[in-house]
Amino acid sequence: MIDRTERAIIAETQSGLPLVARPYQAIAEKLGLPATLVEQKIKAMLERGVIRRIGAVPDHYRLGYTVNGMSVWDVEDGLVDEMGELVGALDYVTHCYRRPRRARLWPYNLFAMIHGRTNEEVEDKVDAIAKILGPAQHGHDVLYSKRILKKTGIRLQNQDKQSCSD
Amino acid sequence: MSDHAPDATDRAIINALQGGFPVTDRPFAEVASWLNTDEADVIARISAMLDAGMLSRFGPMYNMDRLGGAITLAAMSVPADRFDAVSEQVNAHREVAHNYERDHELNMWFVAAAETRSGIDALIERIEAETGLPVFQFPKEREYFIGLRLQA
CATH class of the missing domain: 3.30.70.920 (Lrp/AsnC effector binding domain/regulation of amino acid metabolism (RAM) domain)
Known part of the structure; x- marks a missing residue:
């Protein structure tokens, strides 16, 4: 399903992409991998649907969609x-x-x-x-919805933490 | 959260980035070229919007199903006088990610994720035992493609 390199990338990006000019390079340096491999693996996960998309998740409430x-x-x-x-x-x-x-x-x-x-x-x-x-x-x-009772990212137990969309 | 309101460029960034953030060496520079601004400005604005709470997240969104995890939507009909206490009992489980009060006889709706389907079922049984209330599961059978996004 996902290989070890992919799992390491998932763990490293669970809280988001680094906000630097070369974010994939920054991830690669942390993991001791070539940046081209990190980009390849991310593209492969996008193609397989393991990553739905890469982007910004707006807070609906803050944008007026209450x-x-x-x-x-x-x-x-x-x-x-x-x-x-x-x-x-x-x-x-x-x-x-x-x-x-x-x-x-x-x-x-x-x-x-x-x-x-x-x-x-x-x-x-x-x-x-x-x-x-x-x-x-x-x-x-x-x-x-009358009230938000809880809202946190989805996390898996006993594994590297992972975030999921919405 | 600050009271900072998104300006036109912030909104353009939000709208542009709900789709596909590039997987290239200098992705923010590419986004900047779409929006007629520069790389440093895009990075600074995303960072400010995260700090202000306008964006709840920036990065890859992973699909739990493809990671081998299990996820379910579950609903309960909770008596009004016990609502807050039951909410605390449900929310205390770390597997519970989102929980909403909704205006229906089924008035509590939560999303829970675990590593396996049996992990989900065990969680639901625990919640039923703790609260003494039935929990109805509505696991997704199929997900339909989502096209465009909300306009900021």
Whole structure:
């Protein structure tokens, strides 16, 4: 899955890239590796999807996107993947997953996280998604966040610490 | 966190960097050339935005699934008079990364990560035992491609 060099690079970049002119060179020096190898390994991890992307994660709240609505949809099983691709591609959807239903408790199989500056903005986006889903959708709900109870990076135990997106 | 607000160049940097940061010898210089500024300015601005809390992170985002880890979304229906106490019990587990109160009968939603699927299941069982409340897992079955990002 990941080799030792990659694991060392992951551990070294768990808290972010060094903010210096040659960040990959800086990582390479710390690990005692050639910079070209570090760049190669990072590119290989990007290609394999081990690294989703390299970049900046904005704090939604600080950018004014204070409303976070988890929209959940009951979509026909045969259409959910096609619809999930469409919904995930919308620029205001930051996560989009298919998840299991729970009998009598939870009929929804498509989850799309929407961020907005106001409740109205999120509601407009929910309406837009409803239009896209059309008759493939048999019901939906929006669970607004009331309070952040905990927010830390995702870390694995008993391993070099690793950070994950969002 | 400071009250510093992002200016036009800060916003351009945020928007440009939600996509792909270059893997080259001088990546900040390349970003600077897209934005009509210089390398030192890009580095200084990213650093200031991290300090101000406008950016929560800058660097590679790893995909837990591909690293062999397991992750789940879980939800609980917590009685109002026990909410804060249960929140403390859940948050005390280091595997719990995010936890949100949401306005639904299922009013507590958290994300937990562990090395293995059985590690996740053991955690969920511990939380059920500690709180005496059922925990419903909604592990992802499929992730859909996310296109453009929020505009800063």
